[in-house]
Amino acid sequence: MNERKQHVLNAAKRLFLENGFANTSIQNILDEAGISKGTFYNYFNSKNECLISIIEESVEIAAVRRDEIAADGQDGPELLVEQILVRLQMNREQKLIRLYEAILHSGDHELRDYMKSVHLSELAWLEQRLSEVYGEQIRPYAADAALMQFGMLGQYLQFAPDITSSEELSKRIRFVIRRTEALLRDMTENDEHLLEAGKFDIRADSPPLPSPVRVAEEILRLADTLPPESRDSGLEFAGFLSAELEEEKPRSGLLKTVAVPFRKLFDGRPNEPEARTVMSALWRILKSSDL
Amino acid sequence: MNERKQHVLNAAKRLFLENGFANTSIQNILDEAGISKGTFYNYFNSKNECLISIIEESVEIAAVRRDEIAADGQDGPELLVEQILVRLQMNREQKLIRLYEAILHSGDHELRDYMKSVHLSELAWLEQRLSEVYGEQIRPYAADAALMQFGMLGQYLQFAPDITSSEELSKRIRFVIRRTEALLRDMTENDEHLLEAGKFDIRADSPPLPSPVRVAEEILRLADTLPPESRDSGLEFAGFLSAELEEEKPRSGLLKTVAVPFRKLFDGRPNEPEARTVMSALWRILKSSDL
DNA sequence: AACTATTTTATACCGGTAGTCCAACCTTTT
DNA sequence: AAAAGGTTGGACTACCGGTATAAAATAGTT
Numbered sequence: 001m002n003e004r005k006q007h008v009l010n011a012a013k014r015l016f017l018e019n020g021f022a023n024t025s026i027q028n029i030l031d032e033a034g035i036s037k038g039t040f041y042n043y044f045n046s047k048n049e050c051l052i053s054i055i056e057e058s059v060e061i062a063a064v065r066r067d068e069i070a071a072d073g074q075d076g077p078e079l080l081v082e083q084i085l086v087r088l089q090m091n092r093e094q095k096l097i098r099l100y101e102a103i104l105h106s107g108d109h110e111l112r113d114y115m116k117s118v119h120l121s122e123l124a125w126l127e128q129r130l131s132e133v134y135g136e137q138i139r140p141y142a143a144d145a146a147l148m149q150f151g152m153l154g155q156y157l158q159f160a161p162d163i164t165s166s167e168e169l170s171k172r173i174r175f176v177i178r179r180t181e182a183l184l185r186d187m188t189e190n191d192e193h194l195l196e197a198g199k200f201d202i203r204a205d206s207p208p209l210p211s212p213v214r215v216a217e218e219i220l221r222l223a224d225t226l227p228p229e230s231r232d233s234g235l236e237f238a239g240f241l242s243a244e245l246e247e248e249k250p251r252s253g254l255l256k257t258v259a260v261p262f263r264k265l266f267d268g269r270p271n272e273p274e275a276r277t278v279m280s281a282l283w284r285i286l287k288s289s290d291l
Numbered sequence: 292m293n294e295r296k297q298h299v300l301n302a303a304k305r306l307f308l309e310n311g312f313a314n315t316s317i318q319n320i321l322d323e324a325g326i327s328k329g330t331f332y333n334y335f336n337s338k339n340e341c342l343i344s345i346i347e348e349s350v351e352i353a354a355v356r357r358d359e360i361a362a363d364g365q366d367g368p369e370l371l372v373e374q375i376l377v378r379l380q381m382n383r384e385q386k387l388i389r390l391y392e393a394i395l396h397s398g399d400h401e402l403r404d405y406m407k408s409v410h411l412s413e414l415a416w417l418e419q420r421l422s423e424v425y426g427e428q429i430r431p432y433a434a435d436a437a438l439m440q441f442g443m444l445g446q447y448l449q450f451a452p453d454i455t456s457s458e459e460l461s462k463r464i465r466f467v468i469r470r471t472e473a474l475l476r477d478m479t480e481n482d483e484h485l486l487e488a489g490k491f492d493i494r495a496d497s498p499p500l501p502s503p504v505r506v507a508e509e510i511l512r513l514a515d516t517l518p519p520e521s522r523d524s525g526l527e528f529a530g531f532l533s534a535e536l537e538e539e540k541p542r543s544g545l546l547k548t549v550a551v552p553f554r555k556l557f558d559g560r561p562n563e564p565e566a567r568t569v570m571s572a573l574w575r576i577l578k579s580s581d582l
Numbered sequence: 583a584a585c586t587a588t589t590t591t592a593t594a595c596c597g598g599t600a601g602t603c604c605a606a607c608c609t610t611t612t
Numbered sequence: 613a614a615a616a617g618g619t620t621g622g623a624c625t626a627c628c629g630g631t632a633t634a635a636a637a638t639a640g641t642t
Contacts, residue, residue: 026629036591037630047629147450148470151442156485159438175485179439182477183470194447194466295619317600327621328601338600 003270005043008033013054021051021099048111051099057273059118060280062090064263067283071256077181080133081173087122088157088169117202123150124200134184141187143195149180209288210281212250216242218278219262222271230265237262241282252286259283294561296334299324304345312342312390339402342390348564350409351571353381355554358574362547368472371424372464378413379448379460408493414441415491425475432478434486440471500579501572503541507533509569510553513562521556528553532573543577550574 011033015024026047030037044050066083073079090096100115126146131139138145156172187193223231223238237258244250259282266275302324306315317338321328335341357374364370381387391406417437422430429436447463478484514522514529528549535541550573557566 025627027627036593038592038633039590041630042589045630147446148439148443148467151444151446152439153442154445155438155442172485175483176439178481178483179474179477182473186470186473186477190469192466192469194463316598318598327619329603329620329622330618332601333619336601 002043004035004039006270006273008035008040008043009050009053009057012050016051016054016099017096048108052111052114055096055099055115055118058090058096060276062087064276064280064283067256067287068260068263071260075132077133077177080129081170081177083129084153084173084177085166085169088173089166120200120202123147124198124202126150127197127200130180130184134181138184138188139197141184141193143197143199144187144193145180145184146200147195148183149176152176152179209284212245212285215278215281215285216245219245219282222266222275222278225269225271226265227269234262234265237265245282245285250286250289252290255282255286259286293334295326295330297561297564299326299331299334300341300344300348303341307342307345307390308387343402343405346387346390346406346409349381349387351567353378355567355571355574358547358578359551359554362551366423368424368468371420372461372468374420375444375464375468376457376460379464380457411491411493414438415489415493417441418488418491421471421475425472429475429479430488432475432484434488434490435478435484436471436475437491438486439474440467443467443470500575503536503576506569506572506576507536510536510573513557513566513569514553516560516562517556518560525553525556528556536573536576541577541580543581546573546577550577 008029012024012029015028015032019028026037026040029050030040033040040050044053065086069082069086070079091100100118123143123146126149127142130142130145130149134142153173153176156176219238219242223234226234240258241255241262244255259279263275263279266272269275299320303315303320306319306323310319317328317331320341321331324331331341335344356377360373360377361370382391391409414434414437417440418433421433421436421440425433444464444467447467510529510533514525517525531549532546532553535546550570554566554570557563560566
């Protein structure tokens with residue numbers, strides 16, 4: 001990921017959020033980013049692909065944040081609220097969600113398929129989390145509950161798009177989660193469900209798990225790029241993380257605890273996106289070995 | 292409403308449903324309808340306006356059908372299922388709903404506002420119906436229940452867009468309605484709600500109620516256009532309807548019963564849309580006097 | 583420092599889009 | 613028959629996403 005490319009992405013994102021996807025021409029992006037058309041098409045094969053990159057980035061940010069806040073603290077409905085809040089805050093002022101939808105209904109098949117997979121993976125995540133939070137006995141109803149919760153929340157957001165405070169957001173999320181609990185009780189009592197468990201899983205096209213050794217290398221390389229003031233602690237963290245990663249049975253609790261502050265060292269630095277990508281790989285490894 | 296204009300609308304609708312809104316150019320519509328560009332822009336100020344007309348028509352069709360099936364039979368959850376089914380079948384094979392969404396996210400403010408009002412009026416209708424079906428005591432929670440039901444159902448439809456049989460549709464609707472009942476019980480028990488009653492009402496910009504006298508005239512005029520084979524019964528119906536309409540206190544039960552077969556005389560006839568519009572006005576009068 | 587390879591720039595160009603404009607045409611009213 | 617007004621076809625504009633390309637700038641290698 002070129003730094004210049006990141007600059008273009010940021011410019012495009014700014015414009016998309018401000019004026020909408022359809023109302024932003026490539027020329028606008030070129031002007032905003034101060035680049036020429038040729039460069040743009042060096043980075044992206046199309047305007048759509050540029051949009052996909054933006055969404056991919058925000059999905060990654062949300063995933064890492066969710067894993068990080070799960071790393072400290074007990075699991076339960078309150079954590080679920082926080083994790084859902086992450087996605088909503090990601091769509092700053094509900095505008096990113098418009099991009100999602102713009103893509104969904106843009107007649108472009110490739111884009112639609114991509115967004116569908118994003119949607120599905122969000123539902124799969126939610127189904128899994130509901131099972132974790134409310135116990136294995138509700139698993140047969142988790143898929144339906146996830147789908148309905150997603151729909152309810154979507155309505156509460158679309159209906160009041162003027163939410164700035166995360167207080168207001170939390171309030172709605174909590175309300176919807178309590179309703180979801182009622183739905184789970186109701187479905188359990190009557191043993192009614194429409195979807196089978198695991199309905200949303202689409203592991204087929206998910207990328208292969210990165211190798212721990214490879215990730216360990218990347219972490220060390222990243223630490224090398226830190227500025228003097230954070231370099232020392234960064235190297236400490238990185239040394240521990242990479243050593244632990246190459247162990248036979250990594251102590252995942254420790255890894256999770258250390259991973260969070262290490263990643264945060266890169267906040268605001270030019271390679272923040274790269275650091276996030278590497279740590280995202282780390283979290284995937286950790287979660288797969290937890291099972 | 293010109294007959295030629297209706298012809299253009301039908302052509303556009305066909306193309307939109309088949310290829311999507313974005314993938315249908317005005318030239319396509321011109322070719323399909325066999326008209327010229329000048330004519331098209333005589334009827335509509337833009338492609339968007341053409342789409343709005345199509346949606347307006349389908350909204351009207353759905354409203355009349357809902358009122359008509361309510362006219363015979365007892366009220367209750369089963370009727371509600373049928374009425375909801377009307378809207379879903381209207382969006383034939385889930386494709387019209389894409390038009391809705393295409394409009395919602397098209398960056399065009401005017402279109403968005405229009406669709407928002409359609410959305411709101413659907414929610415207002417649902418809130419009202421829930422109160423009717425489940426009793427006045429749930430009215431404080433009806434707005435929330437309507438919003439959540441709408442969201443849940445939307446997910447179940449979007450998620451399985453390959454539904455052709457209305458059996459399958461009914462099954463999902465019934466499932467969602469049972470969940471809505473659980474939500475209503477839950478909210479009632481805990482006395483929790485986020486929205487106040489009547490939240491979705493937007494009477495401000497709804498057109499003024501048509502005068503009964505005027506509608507009576509239109510009904511007589513319509514009957515005159517019927518072909519010989521249905522002319523006699525049409526005139527009988529029309530005579531009764533218009534006479535009753537001009538009474539001090541119209542017998543609304545009778546009116547409803549007679550209105551249905553009268554409107555159906557125009558099915559398949561060129562002025563079917565016009566007849567529907569007139570009868571739509573009649574239903575609005577009847578419902579307002581029922582209160 | 584010189585040479586090479588790659589990236590970036592600027593611009594012309596393509597086919598397609600929504601929408602404008604207008605002179606010619608047709609139909610209805612007078 | 614004449615006037616009026618809606619209808620027609622098509623030329624036209626401005627813009628879009630995307631392609632092509634030659635010149636300029638930059639980076640990497642020796």
